[in-house]
Amino acid sequence: MLVEIWSDVVCPWCFIGKRRFESALKEFAHRDEVEVIYRSFELDPSAPEVGVESISAALGRKYGGTPEQVTEMMGTVSALAAAEGLRFDYENVTHTNTIDAHRLLHLALDVGGLDLQAKLKEALLSAYFEAGRSMGDREVLTDVAVSAGLDPARVAEVLDSEEYADGVGGDLRQAFEFGIQGVPFYVFDRQLAVSGAQAPEAFAQALDQAYSAETPTLGVLADGTVCGPDGCALEDQSA
Amino acid sequence: MLVEIWSDVVCPWCFIGKRRFESALKEFAHRDEVEVIYRSFELDPSAPEVGVESISAALGRKYGGTPEQVTEMMGTVSALAAAEGLRFDYENVTHTNTIDAHRLLHLALDVGGLDLQAKLKEALLSAYFEAGRSMGDREVLTDVAVSAGLDPARVAEVLDSEEYADGVGGDLRQAFEFGIQGVPFYVFDRQLAVSGAQAPEAFAQALDQAYSAETPTLGVLADGTVCGPDGCALEDQSA
Numbered sequence: 355m356l357v358e359i360w361s362d363v364v365c366p367w368c369f370i371g372k373r374r375f376e377s378a379l380k381e382f383a384h385r386d387e388v389e390v391i392y393r394s395f396e397l398d399p400s401a402p403e404v405g406v407e408s409i410s411a412a413l414g415r416k417y418g419g420t421p422e423q424v425t426e427m428m429g430t431v432s433a434l435a436a437a438e439g440l441r442f443d444y445e446n447v448t449h450t451n452t453i454d455a456h457r458l459l460h461l462a463l464d465v466g467g468l469d470l471q472a473k474l475k476e477a478l479l480s481a482y483f484e485a486g487r488s489m490g491d492r493e494v495l496t497d498v499a500v501s502a503g504l505d506p507a508r509v510a511e512v513l514d515s516e517e518y519a520d521g522v523g524g525d526l527r528q529a530f531e532f533g534i535q536g537v538p539f540y541v542f543d544r545q546l547a548v549s550g551a552q553a554p555e556a557f558a559q560a561l562d563q564a565y566s567a568e569t570p571t572l573g574v575l576a577d578g579t580v581c582g583p584d585g586c587a588l589e590d591q592s593a
Numbered sequence: 594m595l596v597e598i599w600s601d602v603v604c605p606w607c608f609i610g611k612r613r614f615e616s617a618l619k620e621f622a623h624r625d626e627v628e629v630i631y632r633s634f635e636l637d638p639s640a641p642e643v644g645v646e647s648i649s650a651a652l653g654r655k656y657g658g659t660p661e662q663v664t665e666m667m668g669t670v671s672a673l674a675a676a677e678g679l680r681f682d683y684e685n686v687t688h689t690n691t692i693d694a695h696r697l698l699h700l701a702l703d704v705g706g707l708d709l710q711a712k713l714k715e716a717l718l719s720a721y722f723e724a725g726r727s728m729g730d731r732e733v734l735t736d737v738a739v740s741a742g743l744d745p746a747r748v749a750e751v752l753d754s755e756e757y758a759d760g761v762g763g764d765l766r767q768a769f770e771f772g773i774q775g776v777p778f779y780v781f782d783r784q785l786a787v788s789g790a791q792a793p794e795a796f797a798q799a800l801d802q803a804y805s806a807e808t809p810t811l812g813v814l815a816d817g818t819v820c821g822p823d824g825c826a827l828e829d830q831s832a
Contacts, residue, residue: 355763356595365820387763397820416824434829467706524594524626531808536819536826544783544809550817551829560814569770570783570809575799578789580775581604581636585655587775590673590790 355384355564360393360529360539363455363478363489366431366442371538371551372479373438378557384565389468392475394456394525395537398449403490405448412449435483442483450490453522458499458509460518466503474502545570594623594803599632599768599778602694602717602728605670605681610777610790611718612677617796623804628707631714633695633764634776637688642729644687651688674722681722689729692761697738697748699757705742713741784809 359375361368379385407415414424432442455478463471477498481487487494492513499509512518532541540548540557542564548556579587598614600607618624646654653663671681694717702710716737720726726733731752738748751757771780779787779796781803787795818826 367818367820386759464706464708467703469703520625532811536821547811547813548815549813550819552815552817556815572771572786574786574788576787576791576795578791579606580789581606582775586605
């Protein structure tokens, strides 16, 4: 089963949801057949590369609350994160662009597969939410990516170029086509979806349901030359 | 776009089809948005690990032809392979099980991603068809996998265990559910399929059609707490 998770590295519900999904997956009988791919979603593509506004200031501006109300709001989210074993400490972090973080997640998928991408995703979320490090800072991104196991030279190459911008764009386009309005958003075998940081029980139900779902009927465009249990076709039917 | 290719490493049409698909992909305008994953398909799960029968003998037994007819048959396939730049030379190779080769392809996907899996897939097909090496032989598999970039210790661990048998089983189960009778079999975004070693034009058409296809409607099971362009939901709706 293929589970695609659209999320952003600066999205608190994405980190909380990650733990809840992981709890459900750990208990899922067919977990060894599940592949998880992280898809890119930029919450604010217009955010600056170098942060100038703290998250609390950005929240205050967005929701129009007083600093005290913002602090309370962040405390509520942090308490829910703590219930999942996460130590949120992002008061002083700044509001930045995440395109480079997403390009590195695509690099990780390409060169290190599902394992390396998952490792980098976790490391980026933790760097941002638990260590208050900026997702727009090249040094931070390099440090986190290299610690996760990526090659420093390839990381530099990607950060110096537009490499993987197409991959990020493809994820965003797919999100748009699925009508995804917010993240985290979980897609199971391109059939079923769960929106948001659900309780583990909801994810467990989705895994069960997707696993036993009717396989969609494929539109077979063309029938050519194949090998099957009874041998190989001898004539090239594509000619 | 996700293209999943079911194939076996001992299937001549899979290698020929690989070149034809690659020709089409190379010309596809959105090729940078295409991810290719190889899925496992065992043509003969009951084949012995250590080959005792040559391919030509197995073909003769299967199709009931004389040795001369079998040689001619193999010559025809080799000529089509040559048209794709492949030098088939598999007369003396033996008919073996391919489960271990498939388990290594799953390892490659896990630890090295799409790139490493693609590299190993190509190397296994070439080892079998162009160098006449056995796919059931541990030394051959180790040599090919390590040359492709896999860690020797991990390769040994996987070959010493049943690791990734679940992953191979999951691919076979999915093939069964899609009604796949023979390989190669190409699935585009779990919507469209192309069966067999088609001409590049057929793959080009499938890529175009899949790219512009209507995105399937997802069944949204549950709506929880998300962050969106306008900010993050403040209440945990999963509670």
